[in-house]
Amino acid sequence: MTTLSDPQQGSFRLSMLLNDTRYRSYTFQFVALLLLIALMAFLGINLMRNLAEAGLNISYGFLGVPAGYDINQSLIDYSSQDSNLRAAMVGIINTLLVAFLACVTATILGVLAGVARLSKNWLVSKLMAVYVEIFRNIPVLIWILMIYTLMTAVLPSPSAFRGDDPASSMFLGAFAFTNRGVYIPWPVWGPGSMFVVATFVLSIIAAIAYRRYAVKLLFDTGKLLPRAWPTAAILILPTLLAFFILGRPVSLDYPALAGFNFGGGLQIGAPLIALWLALSVYTGAFIAENVRAGIQAISRGQTEAASSLGLRPKRVMNLVVLPQALRVIIPPLISQYLNITKNSSLAIAVGYADITATLGGITLNQTGRAIECVLLLMLFYLTISLSISAIMNVYNTSVSLKER
């Protein structure tokens, strides 16, 4: 059955491509597509001509060639004879390492500062406001360079720890802050230590199970079991027991002066610390604002209603305010994590061997493979960003208010 509004067949005129809204959108899209293809072709042809002129080609063979440079901080085995690909792997791991460390400390710092900014204590809240404003409004690159300067130019050299009356001494006898990095004690895993670790993992699972059981019991029967001290006991006691029964398989290796430098323990290089601290304090200021906004977004009525139900302040926070505030806080928090990962590319300014400094820095300069290196670099960051946003979308749909 035809209605009057049906388009009349066979009366298509060329001018309708511009004037008729039914067809105009196709015209626009077609033109846009043509322009895009033309731009791509222009860039592609230029690339071909430029490469031909310079006698270059696009090839990823350089990834298999020995890198020929050393990396001072690496979590996996690496020597200058290893390939560029392996150097890039070291870079990726270093990027993820500093991003992870900075995410953890920035979150702790940000939550503390955000809550303290809402404190009724005037001095503390003003102090936190000053912290947030100062750190948010100064470029992170300046913070990285300042902390790096602090690490390398102000801290004493290892030789200052030498002699009978040294100019500097180790903190608590275990931590050495020097201009070559910070030395901290590090566990040595003896035989049987796997068993201790396994016990600890098992007791974590047991503690979680106990807490779940306590909640279930509370919901089913109304009986309230104590939660804090049994959890602590389950966590600590079996591990301690296993540790002593097996004859202390895990020991700490303390840093000590050996020759011109410290030996033993774990050395954390100044670049890593500078990057880690700077990203933490800088992003922590942003997270503090997110946390504050999240808590303030919960209307006072919620708190008052919860109190009038007879809940104690701690429960008001845990059961009513926080679950709602987290829904507001977590999306910007995750995008701050993304920012930390992207900002960790500033490692190149202090010589920390992350992916930008290895693949996009030394490898690029040595092989001259600019296009390939920058492309791989972008792909890496793009992968991380897109996977984190995918996780964020899943989370957002799972916590968004279910409207019926």
Place this chain on the structure above:
Amino acid sequence: MSDTHAQSVPFVRDTMLPQATPPLTAQGPVKWVRESLFSSIPYTILTLAALYLIYVLLSGFLPWLLGGVWTTSNIRECREVLDGAPGGCFSVLSERWNQLLFGIAYPRDGYWRPTLAFILLFVAVSPVLFSFVPRKLLFLTALYPFIAFWLIWGGSLMVPLAALLSVVAGYLVYSKLVKNNFAVGFFAGIATALVVWILSGFITPSLSGVLALEAVDSRNMGGFMLNMILGVICVSLSLPLGILLALGRQSSLPIIKLICVVFIEFIRGVPLITLLFVANVVLAYFLPPGTNFDLILRVIIMITMFAAAYIAEVIRGGLAALPRGQYEGAESLGLDYAQSMRLIILPQALKISIPGIVNVAVGLFKDTTLVSIISMFDLVGMIRGPILASTDWNGVYWELWGFAALLFFVVCYGISQYSQWLERQLQTDHH
């Protein structure tokens, strides 16, 4: 009871007592101190800890600041003058002031030019930022880019004048044609501007001596001036681009939407530093052989694209926050797409997006320091390179970094305070 009479009790009050003031501990500063600083034991501990922290910070910082030396010519002289007393060698700032602000290579007798451009910037932006400034001054804003270009880059006044002429011609054509159709007016305006610009290209070279300032190459820009140039240009260019991208992403045309989504997500997924690498080493491969344009121009293109993607996301949020009824109302008035966007949707969406846009602008301005990594001598690059590496000032870290931090703090904090003020001004919903 009954044996109590007026004459048998010694005293009966027959007037009201005047209201007494509350006790000292429950009013005024004492009350404030008790309530906001020492209300409980944990709070008291917190307050004391905060006081101690402030004391430690100030006792380190104040002697350094107040005991500073401002007039020596290198670090050794400065250390001699200080003679072990706490104090900063601020003389590095006074001695290298021009380098910090203008870079190494800017002509010495031309420092007044960027300074004047900087002062004029405030005049030019004031009608945009403050609604109480007379609207007529907006013509200064329109003139500013051309004046600033002439002042900073120098050369003949004829070149920016020709550019101004072509923009004016384009605008006239646009305003004639826009009444019938926005798209026709828009593209005809751009075409006219281009034609006039190309035509003027035949005349300007012969007038290169007219009203000419000493020409300065882009690569000679440096110091804080470079940060300001990059920040101002990139923010103002990325705003229109960001609006277009946001509209494209919200549009119902699948191909245009796809192009915008891919562009935005790609740019937002990579760090700025990789885009700067592209500007530095890769972009030249994609341009016709023989073209050779400035590093600063390539960097401006990349930073603009970067900022535009973020601004697009902010504006998309503003567009999504508008109630559906606004779109439907515009359609039911019979407005076409361009009209409804220009007259109904964008004014409201942009208003909602102001805080986000300002955040992006502040972030962008801070990110201009990243150009120091591709060896451009902006403020950070100047400090890391020529100044700290010189034998005169090797070792004067905190004075220099503190100065850089202070400059950025003043600008960024100022912008964010302005944004908060504007938000209060624009609040038209009363509740």
